[in-house]
Each structure stands twice: as C-alpha cells, then as structure tokens.
Amino acid sequence: MKAYIALGTNIGDRRKNIEDALAALNLDPDVKVTKISNIHETEPVGYLDQDMFLNACCEVETELSPHALLGVCLGIEAAMGRIRQIKNGPRIIDLDLLLYENEKINTPELTLPHPRMYERDFVMIPLKEILED
Numbered sequence: 001m002k003a004y005i006a007l008g009t010n011i012g013d014r015r016k017n018i019e020d021a022l023a024a025l026n027l028d029p030d031v032k033v034t035k036i037s038n039i040h041e042t043e044p045v046g047y048l049d050q051d052m053f054l055n056a057c058c059e060v061e062t063e064l065s066p067h068a069l070l071g072v073c074l075g076i077e078a079a080m081g082r083i084r085q086i087k088n089g090p091r092i093i094d095l096d097l098l099l100y101e102n103e104k105i106n107t108p109e110l111t112l113p114h115p116r117m118y119e120r121d122f123v124m125i126p127l128k129e130i131l132e133d
Helices: 014-027 066-079 121-131
Strands: 002-009 031-036 040-042 053-062 094-100
Touching: 002 014, 002 066, 002 121, 014 031, 014 053, 014 066, 040 121, 053 121, 066 094, 094 121
Parallel strands: none
Antiparallel strands: 002 053, 002 094, 031 053, 040 053
16 A cells, blocks of 8 residues: 655754654565655744754555554654654654545544645645655
C-alpha cells in the first residue's frame, strides 16, 4: 500500500532532522520510503514567534494498517525528542500521515485524508512533487 507522510522541523539541524526521520522510517521492516520531495524552507503557521521550518513529503510502501503506520510516525517523533507544548509550536520533527491509498478514516486518533493538508502550501507543494513523478 502507498502512503504519504509530511515532515517538518524548525529546531536544531533541520536538514539532519528530516534525514534522520526518513532513515528511521526506512529502518522499520514494514516501511519502505520510495519517493522524497525536495526540502522547502517555509514560514511558521499559527504560532508565529518561532524559527523558519524545513518541510518535505515522502511516499512509503507498507503493509501496516493506517493506525499502525501512524504509530510508527509517533514513535519516531518521540525517539527524536519531540515534545508537544504549544499548538503549531516549535518541533524537532513532525511526521503527519497525509494519505493512505484511497482510505477515508475519521477516528479520534487519525483522520485521512489529513483534514488540513489542502490549506497548507508547506504540505501541498512537496506532496505535488512526488505525486507528479
């Protein structure tokens, strides 16, 4: 199954954070990163008193369920030191599951397609890069 994940970071070595998150996805035996967008520098959205972000998207192949793939993403965030303090605030890494095949899911833990992805250029620009390949 194909799924699409957005990556974002604005703390520390931002490029390395994205590279480390992609490597961590590939280390999972049930996930294979198959496409990676360019990395884009973007302005913060929502909470503006913070540094610029680097954002990218990737395509993965997986047999994991959408909820299990979300668990992998949250585990990578935790392992990399993500602390959720301020909504839309600074983060060492953010992994958002955007799409999973044609699945439509609406649970307390997960909504697919991601409900705000179409409003966010920092998601749509890199996502379009890998969807157009």
